[in-house]
Amino acid sequence: MSATGIGAAVRRKEDFRFITGKGQYTDDVTRPGETRAIFVRSPHAHAKIKNIDVSEARRMPGVIDVLTGSDLAGDKIGNLICGWMVHSKDGSPMKMAPHPALAAGKVNHVGDAVAVVIAESVLLGKDAAEKVKVDYEVLPAVVDPAQAKTGPQIHDLAPKNTIYEWSLGDAKATEAAFAAAKHVTKLDFINNRLAPNAMEPRAALAEYDAGTDQLTLWNTSQNPHVARLVISAFVGIAPEHKLRVIAPDVGGGFGSKIFIYPEEVVCLWASRRVRRPVKWTSERTEAFLTDAHGRDHVTHAELALDANGKILALRAHTIANLGAYMSTFSSSVPTYLYATLLSGQYDIPQIYCEVDAVYTNTVPVDAYRGAGRPEATFVVERLVEVAAREMGLEPPELRRRNFIKSFPHQTPVIMAYDAGDYHASLKKAMELADVKGFAKRKRDAARHGKLRGLGYSTYIEACGIAPSQAVGSLGAGVGLWESAEVRVNPTGSVEVLTGSHAHGQGHETTFAQLVSERLGIPFENVSIVHGDTDKVQFGMGTYGSRSGAVGMSAIVKALDKVEAKAKKVAAHMLEAAEGDIEFKDGKFTVAGTDKSAAWGDVALNAYIAHKFSGQELEPGLKETSFYDPTNFTFPAGCHICEIEIDRETGKTEIVNWIAVDDFGTVINPMIVEGQVHGGIAQGVGQALLEGVVYDKEGQLVTGSLMDYSMPHAHDLPSFKVETTETKAPSNPLGMKGCGEAGAIAAPAAVINAITDAIGTEELAMPATANAVWSALQRATPRVAA
Amino acid sequence: MPSVSMTVNGKPVTGDVEARTLLVQFLRENLRLTGTHVGCDTSQCGACVIHIDGIAAKSCTTLALQCEGAKITTIEGLAEANGPLHPMQEAFREHHGLQCGFCTPGMIMAALDIVRRRGNDLDEHTIREQLDGNLCRCTGYHNIVKAIQAGAKAMAAGAPTAQAAE
Numbered sequence: 001m002s003a004t005g006i007g008a009a010v011r012r013k014e015d016f017r018f019i020t021g022k023g024q025y026t027d028d029v030t031r032p033g034e035t036r037a038i039f040v041r042s043p044h045a046h047a048k049i050k051n052i053d054v055s056e057a058r059r060m061p062g063v064i065d066v067l068t069g070s071d072l073a074g075d076k077i078g079n080l081i082c083g084w085m086v087h088s089k090d091g092s093p094m095k096m097a098p099h100p101a102l103a104a105g106k107v108n109h110v111g112d113a114v115a116v117v118i119a120e121s122v123l124l125g126k127d128a129a130e131k132v133k134v135d136y137e138v139l140p141a142v143v144d145p146a147q148a149k150t151g152p153q154i155h156d157l158a159p160k161n162t163i164y165e166w167s168l169g170d171a172k173a174t175e176a177a178f179a180a181a182k183h184v185t186k187l188d189f190i191n192n193r194l195a196p197n198a199m200e201p202r203a204a205l206a207e208y209d210a211g212t213d214q215l216t217l218w219n220t221s222q223n224p225h226v227a228r229l230v231i232s233a234f235v236g237i238a239p240e241h242k243l244r245v246i247a248p249d250v251g252g253g254f255g256s257k258i259f260i261y262p263e264e265v266v267c268l269w270a271s272r273r274v275r276r277p278v279k280w281t282s283e284r285t286e287a288f289l290t291d292a293h294g295r296d297h298v299t300h301a302e303l304a305l306d307a308n309g310k311i312l313a314l315r316a317h318t319i320a321n322l323g324a325y326m327s328t329f330s331s332s333v334p335t336y337l338y339a340t341l342l343s344g345q346y347d348i349p350q351i352y353c354e355v356d357a358v359y360t361n362t363v364p365v366d367a368y369r370g371a372g373r374p375e376a377t378f379v380v381e382r383l384v385e386v387a388a389r390e391m392g393l394e395p396p397e398l399r400r401r402n403f404i405k406s407f408p409h410q411t412p413v414i415m416a417y418d419a420g421d422y423h424a425s426l427k428k429a430m431e432l433a434d435v436k437g438f439a440k441r442k443r444d445a446a447r448h449g450k451l452r453g454l455g456y457s458t459y460i461e462a463c464g465i466a467p468s469q470a471v472g473s474l475g476a477g478v479g480l481w482e483s484a485e486v487r488v489n490p491t492g493s494v495e496v497l498t499g500s501h502a503h504g505q506g507h508e509t510t511f512a513q514l515v516s517e518r519l520g521i522p523f524e525n526v527s528i529v530h531g532d533t534d535k536v537q538f539g540m541g542t543y544g545s546r547s548g549a550v551g552m553s554a555i556v557k558a559l560d561k562v563e564a565k566a567k568k569v570a571a572h573m574l575e576a577a578e579g580d581i582e583f584k585d586g587k588f589t590v591a592g593t594d595k596s597a598a599w600g601d602v603a604l605n606a607y608i609a610h611k612f613s614g615q616e617l618e619p620g621l622k623e624t625s626f627y628d629p630t631n632f633t634f635p636a637g638c639h640i641c642e643i644e645i646d647r648e649t650g651k652t653e654i655v656n657w658i659a660v661d662d663f664g665t666v667i668n669p670m671i672v673e674g675q676v677h678g679g680i681a682q683g684v685g686q687a688l689l690e691g692v693v694y695d696k697e698g699q700l701v702t703g704s705l706m707d708y709s710m711p712h713a714h715d716l717p718s719f720k721v722e723t724t725e726t727k728a729p730s731n732p733l734g735m736k737g738c739g740e741a742g743a744i745a746a747p748a749a750v751i752n753a754i755t756d757a758i759g760t761e762e763l764a765m766p767a768t769a770n771a772v773w774s775a776l777q778r779a780t781p782r783v784a785a
Numbered sequence: 786m787p788s789v790s791m792t793v794n795g796k797p798v799t800g801d802v803e804a805r806t807l808l809v810q811f812l813r814e815n816l817r818l819t820g821t822h823v824g825c826d827t828s829q830c831g832a833c834v835i836h837i838d839g840i841a842a843k844s845c846t847t848l849a850l851q852c853e854g855a856k857i858t859t860i861e862g863l864a865e866a867n868g869p870l871h872p873m874q875e876a877f878r879e880h881h882g883l884q885c886g887f888c889t890p891g892m893i894m895a896a897l898d899i900v901r902r903r904g905n906d907l908d909e910h911t912i913r914e915q916l917d918g919n920l921c922r923c924t925g926y927h928n929i930v931k932a933i934q935a936g937a938k939a940m941a942a943g944a945p946t947a948q949a950a951e
Binding site (some may be wrong): 011014015016017018019020021022025026027029030062095122123144197198199200201244249251254281283284330422503504505506670671673674677678679680681682704705707710711712713714716718719 | 803805806810813817818819820822823824825826827829830848850859860861863864870874877878879881883884885886887888889890893896909912914915916917919920921922923924925926927929930
């Protein structure tokens with residue numbers, strides 16, 4: 001292994017600009033004549049707009065224009081869309097309600113945009129926005145997904161606020177398996193609603209060039225090409241070739257920056273109307289009111305087992321809250337990214353899952369780190385843990401009895417697992433966690449008035465999203481391949497243009513490691529270009545832990561083509577047959593001779609084209625690949641969480657965290673560990689601290705970082721992170737993906753640990769000190785026993 | 786509009802601002818020093834931390850006019866152009882203390898203030914408690930804590946502790 005090749009903990013190329021304040025995030029970009037957009041937002045969860053009076057706002061100093069939904073409709077700007085068609089059990093298509101970028105006659109959640117002020121500055125724009133008079137007729141609202149079907153109707157086309165009633169699996173066979181079971185474990189779950197809170201708030205800067213009729217959008221996006229496609233083909237702002245989308249440095253995404261939002265549409269539209277650049281930068285409160293939230297499931301689930309603890313079947317019914325409108329990929333999250341993972345790491349003969357997706361008067365809900373898979377893992381890992389406790393088995397033993405041991409393994413819920421070793425990760429994690437010493441630690445803790453608990457989470461996820469044909473058959477409106485272009489310059493340095501997008505993942509480093517190792521050229525001689533539709537060929541972007549397994553596979557395929565072409569050039573240079581040319585460590589050699597050509601000489605000769613004729617070979621050295629995966633990848637592992645609870649206050653302290661993950665091939669262990677740390681932190685946040693709260697009228701109670709509890713440094717421990725490795729057979733590097741594992745594994749590990757300590761399973765997330773203390777009061781007799 | 790004068794990263798600057806202009810707006814919009822970030826509107830996240838007369842402050846909660854005559858240091862002022870990085874910057878890179886980079890300038894400026902107040906020999910518990918005013922969504926803090934511990938040590942070991950611009 002070279003110092004900068006695959007497997008090396010190379011320090012990141014991108015860091016210099018970030019540690020010196022030279023990053024260029026969207027809000028850092030400024031254009032001559034720039035104006036600022038300030039949105040007027042609904043203070044009501046559900047209301048008819050009787051009238052909007054913008055006359056006084058228009059007269060305020062520094063105001064250039066004030067626009068409303070009727071202006072948007074007048075310019076025939078189309079609605080935002082959800083790009084994944086899900087059908088109900090009865091075959092009917094999902095009920096996608098219109099989602100205009102500025103409300104048309106009715107608002108459906110607090111924060112719904114009603115009008116926009118375009119002003120010379122943020123401060124002047126805010127002054128004017130206060131003068132926009134909106135006359136509302138307030139309607140009753142519904143916020144609880146469990147009440148949605150009987151609540152006030154939000155959209156005319158969706159009776160009972162129901163978007164779809166979907167199912168997966170064999171209901172009858174599952175019922176029969178339950179009828180034959182010796183033991184059934186039943187649990188009710190609320191998977192708490194989360195606000196993603198990337199530290200960089202969303203922003204958009206749009207500029208219209210009247211000379212070329214060209215629009216440019218700088219945008220906080222995880223997938224700029226998809227943004228361009230949707231804004232062009234569905235919203236109809238501009239033809240695709242007249243719209244450039246640039247996602248520069250992006251300060252975290254976690255899913256929330258995948259989606260196409262009203263604000264970027266309005267900035268583009270307004271910039272053409274006012275003929276000046278228009279910038280909008282979200283404030284944190286606006287982020288809470290408009291960024292797509294995550295999770296928000298209400299679930300009842302049951303697990304059927306035989307007398308020996310062998311799982312016979314699993315069934316679940318979930319109500320998924322999709323909020324006031326269907327966000328870009330919202331339909332897929334509680335269906336194909338959730339129910340398909342309900343087999344976990346276990347051989348479960350029958351699984352049946354029903355999902356009802358509903359509208360409520362809340363912010364739209366869509367993918368957030370893990371997207372469906374944390375919800376599935378929580379269901380499976382809580383059921384398994386509780387089943388073990390009920391049956392008097394050690395939780396790891398019940399898991400071992402049910403682990404899938406041979407591959408490929410076809411689950412009853414679509415997925416075909418291709419590789420893994422679940423015993424290995426469990427065994428290693430148990431050793432690192434010193435499970436044998438836990439009983440003593442528990443006794444020691446009790447002497448100090450503390451309750452100590454140990455919780456497992458043996459999770460699986462489906463990453464490497466995704467084979468296009470497969471997802472197309474399930475309703476996806478796009479293909480989920482990835483692209484790469486490898487441009488070799490005449491001096492031998494290399495640019496890789498990738499359709500993946502980095503917003504913290506370190507692609508400029510890891511992708512360069514791959515190229516450096518493969519071509520035998522210095523790491524410093526490789527640049528990674530991403531996030532600009534004018535530079536990069538079409539790409540699908542970064543989410544679902546796909547940039548390694550899919551994005552880097554595309555680079556490998558393009559490198560294969562580069563090598564093949566370079567060998568032809570070398571053959572002409574060395575006057576040898578192409579088949580005799582070998583390429584190793586940056587050198588082309590004629591097999592069995594000492595005749596060779598260095599990488600840089602071959603690159604130069606490809607461009608000067610003096611050694612071959614145009615009939616023999618095209619000049620140049622640049623190749624493109626569009627790589628479509630043949631299967632999902634299946635990262636899996638075991639996290640063990642050990643906690644202590646103060647009996648008097650209910651406060652939980654995480655005292656030890658072990659993560660053993662199988663991500664297949666690891667390119668840069670430093671970056672992979674960082675991804676795991678961050679994922680665990682978000683999962684612990686969900687388990688202990690975070691929860692979006694609406695009151696009954698649909699007012700957002702947790703609308704700022706004072707009210708919504710994001711994990712601080714002192715809420716978290718240091719983590720012990722290790723890996724095991726089985727290669728993913730479906731891609732050339734054997735990579736599986738690591739970005740979401742922590743967020744998927746962690747919530748169940750934490751709650752399993754706390755419930756182990758307090759002796760009751762009745763504990764909802766977030767398990768705040770108050771929640772744990774209350775649960776302890778209810779559980780006192782069991783704890784005392 | 787009133788005028789305000791201060792020294793930013795060693796250079797005297799003057800600007801006309803509305804009375805309600807925040808220091809962070811003055812830095813970012815008037816001076817185009819965009820390394821200082823705004824991540825919230827309630828003084829929770831710390832992406833905007835800078836130093837006023839050598840002491841960490843949140844520039845999102847400070848009026849520009851309050852800083853008349855003050856010496857301000859931002860992330861851009863920690864290392865000389867073309868000079869070596871400040872040891873705390875270097876430590877964040879060495880220990881992978883950043884991912885998306887958005888909270889990083891505030892983290893580094895806050896870390897230097899922890900060193901000023903608590904010295905160069907910092908234990909993990911102290912660092913975690915002292916980071917209460919800074920949020921990161923990417924790293925889970927694990928590597929930020931390591932970076933601050935190492936950066937503080939490096940500062941004691943002879944690397945320059947005085948900020949380049951002061």
